[in-house]
Amino acid sequence: MKASKLSPKSNEDIRIGVYVCHCGKNIAGSVDCADVAEYASTLPHVVLSKHNLYTCSDPGQETIKKDVKEHNLNRVVVASCTPRLHEPTFRRTCEEAGLNKYLFEMANIREHCSWVHLYEPEKATAKAKDLVRMAVARSALMEPQEEAVVPVTRKALVIGGGVAGIQAALDLADTGYKVYLVEKSPSIGGKMAQIDKTFPTMDCSICILAPKMSDVGKHPNIELLTNSEVTEVGGYIGNFKVKVLKKPTYVTKDCTACGDCVDVCPVEIPNEFEVGLTWRKAIYIPFPQSVPARYLIDEKCCIGLGENTCAKCKEVCGPDAIIFNDKAEEVELKVGTIIVATGLDVFDPVSLMEYGYLRFPNTITSLEFERLINAGGPTGGRLVRPSNLRIPKKVAFIQCIGSRSEKRGNPYCSNVCCMNTIKDALLIKEHWPDVKIYVFYIDIRAIGKGFEDLFRRAKEAGVIFIRGLPAEIIEDRKSKNLWLVGENTLEKEIYTINVGMVVLSIGLRPRDDSGKVQQLLRLSKTSDGFFMEAHPKLRPVDTPTGGVFLAGCAEGPKDIKDSVTQASAAAARAGILMAKGKVTVEALTPKMLPEKCMGCGLCARVCPYNAITVDKEKKIAKVVEAACAGCGTCGAECSFNAIEMRHFTDEQIYAQINAATEKDADKKIIAFCCNWCSYAGADFAGVSRMQYPPSVRIIRTMCSGRVSTKFVERAFSRGAAAVLVAGCHLNDCHYINANYQTKKRVEKLWKKMERLGLDKNRLQLAWISAAEGAKFASKIKEMQRIVEGATKEEIEKTVDRMTPKKLQVTA
Amino acid sequence: MVNNLRGNPIKYENSQEIRIEREFLTRKYLLRLNKNLCNGCGLCSKICPEEAIKEEPPLVVNGHLEKKPTIDFDIDSCILCGECAVLCPLNALDMEVDGKEISTFVKNEAFPVLLKEINITKEKCDPECDAKCQEECPTEAIRVTKKSEKGQDRITNVQITESLCFYCKRCELACDHDAIQVRKPFRGSIELNTDLCPEGCMACAEICPTHTIQIENDKPQVFSEFCIFCSACQKVCPNQAIDVSRDWIFHTDVTAAAWLTALKKLTSVKTVAKELRIKSGQRRTSTVRGRERQLHLKSEQPNSDQAEAFLKILNKYKK
């Protein structure tokens, strides 16, 4: 079995089959697929070349399987979409045909070709041929590999205890897995705990959330770590090592939540849960339904910590639950999967000066509204005007605050605020039917189940909907009433409306501290700042990092129902991994060639994972496979060619460079793009149909740290007009910090080019994230000018000076 | 700008004062520093539990105080507890909660009120007195009203504004008729080593709010009976020639260790221990004790349970 999988044996003939996919009209629309297939058949080792409508369809895959058997193919190349989408599909096809999956190669002629050169069919076709030539050249050098199987720890970590995190934790725990739920604040519950009622059903929010919260608190499979933060994440899919810092609460488990301490605590500071509308003490419980139901001391304002003494709380504490020498504690967890449910922040409308938030007492936000209308809130559920604590006669809601505008907040729709306002309006009508309510909107988005119904109810209840946001709010100095001035865009008239209170319907935005989680887990963000999913439609809760999943508003603005749905989905995805109990890791680790190794230790020094040990006596380096993530930085660093990166060998990459520069090299850009960010960014440019010059030939490596100076030199010595090295942004590297090596190497090359009297501008370095398709496109446009500016003499000079002298002699 | 009612403290400053306001829907806090009264002694900064008060150093040029030391608030750390307002010896700081002059800590019984008093027995006043008290008063706390009667001024009323009084005893000692009694909140000592004085320097005299230090024959001289132990002089002295120490603070009874922290910072561990000892009634044969009792503690019934609790807390802390 194994032998057949690892075929062909190296002494066998190389027999390549090429399949060019039309992808309906997606590729065939601008690339002549028949021509490309025809051309492919002329390439060395290609014994068969076909084009078909959908290679990924069942019949397409069957064809490949049949051909492998009938024509004895031992390499398969598919020219179609991005390998980030269908490489797994075709690899499986190959395996089913008895071919090792590492003998499969893909040419990306859709995202990187047909979609970005929609209006230049000839050039697109020529480029597609180049891409196929590169793929064929590489595939001839590919070797079968054996993947390591690693066990998956059957424990999960959920970061964030909002409704999404709670649901995910409960689902996994009910399935039977051990779950660690890490929550930064002192209680779980998240934003939902602050909301009064929830649309569209108008259920009391805390009433439906509290039972779930206490389930979490009681569940034998859930270990709840509140007031805690994840500080370190190591390891890989199935085998994460996580460090969690438990901040001290100064109150032990003995606390009975009687609240006697609160009465005596002298410190009064703003209450975050009540959005600062009222105060709390330094010893407090975030809200009555908190889980864990335990008081804690706020380090920031307690006067009894450190050198000071106060201890009034300790004096009255019956169970003697207060300990002033509580210390932060670091816990180490071993988990197989991680679910990120870190939630949202709300938009801060202070920047919208014309609406006077914080300047006019009677302008409040929708979140403050939730606390004012809540019976447990600071006013006992009386919706009062802050200026005089009376119930207003007229209330206006202004929609899209911080949403749907590039300049005034964020460009995206926040998804929940329209329905939230309709809910709020109905709540007012329910308590005080005489209050007149205006809603100023751009569009009302009532797109969920039961939403339109609620909207209709609001209209029937007499809520007045006016299209067109106020341009300005003016406050009446004496009465503190507010004048709204704007244009009704339906009626085409100017309105000036006087109200007692304005509610700004604020949008949702990514949390300020989400960057930290992003770095820890090596996630990506979309341009709106929320975490990016592995595929927006087909893998909506997976992340590009294996074993890490997303749930709730961390992934994008959404309501409670969607957050919960997504949480259950994420739990299922994580559950699948853990149920299998093992996972194969790609065979991308380096192979040390002992005969060439000098034991210099350069590789060990650049390895971000400390996965290389050097035996000083035997003068030999060794790789710890389990720790290695396969970035290839070591391979790029070794000056003795003693490291062979599996599946991304030097020879394969040279073959790609050579194939790309075979014709018209002086008009081409060779771009080395890392798999996670820049290659994905180029894919994104394709998906968004951003058009850029067809001169670029992309070579994919797992990390930009794999790009050896030799590769760049080879590209120049082959006469390429320009070279681009692109990777993840500096602190977002998928391999901790390997891209710092990229930076170092490119800087070294720049110096060398300068020394050799070459135009160093022709080598560009760019940090392009998976969301920055536009940046990739504009980079290529910018470099096109460099290509056009590169004279023949300059290129010849480069070829001459960049070619290693040894080669010249032998040549 | 109106206050924002969301509990964000806001600082306003002009040449006369610094105000920190914090408002919730239904409660208002205000801490006010009167810059004219403040002499930058920095006692507030010493005891602030959040270390939210920054001291700006004085500027002494050629023996003259060009700029008095000042204080400023770090609004991010200030929790508006009002300890500073309780302890300010010059009444330069006020704290109000909902318009009532009280500190949060006093309201929540975490801090005592200082026992300071000025009493006038008007019956003892001689109508023909030349109002030395008013003359001596370093502020305008005493207003003597006179009426001309048959070509002669006669005193009709003596009015005292306590919020302006420093409790320095100048009036008491000036009064020939024993009509005024002042009770200083702090007790301590002031020592000046004139040997260390730079030639012609008079910075200490310039900062002293009660004219305890006066320049005579080009040298500062201390009249310690007027000293209120604010220690501003010590702070401005360029040569560390002055040593002011407080050894006792008179205050209302309170069950709060926060007070002990402040007391320790303002006086010494010894004073704290003494206060605890007195409270616990473990009085030994000590002359000091006798005087204290005479002076102030006559009415205070020591509560030994309380004191034991205090001691326990303090000891726990030491560990």
Ligand SMILES: Cc1cc2nc3c(=O)[nH]c(=O)nc-3n(C[C@H](O)[C@H](O)[C@H](O)COP(=O)(O)OP(=O)(O)OC[C@H]3O[C@@H](n4cnc5c(N)ncnc54)[C@H](O)[C@@H]3O)c2cc1C
């Ligand atoms: C004013 C307003 C009204 C709304 N009204 C409705 C409504 O009526 N109906 C409805 O369906 N939806 C409503 N929503 C939306 C709803 O609040 C969200 O869909 C829901 O709260 C999302 O839950 P979540 O768990 O994803 O995030 P959150 O509720 O934000 O929870 C995230 C949790 O993660 C924690 N966390 C964050 N970072 C970390 C970290 N690094 N480590 C550990 N923990 C971390 C946070 O402390 C928080 O507890 C409303 C939203 C707002 C703002």
Ligand code: SF4
């Ligand atoms: S949900 Fe409504 S109010 Fe919120 S951003 Fe979208 S359109 Fe605007």
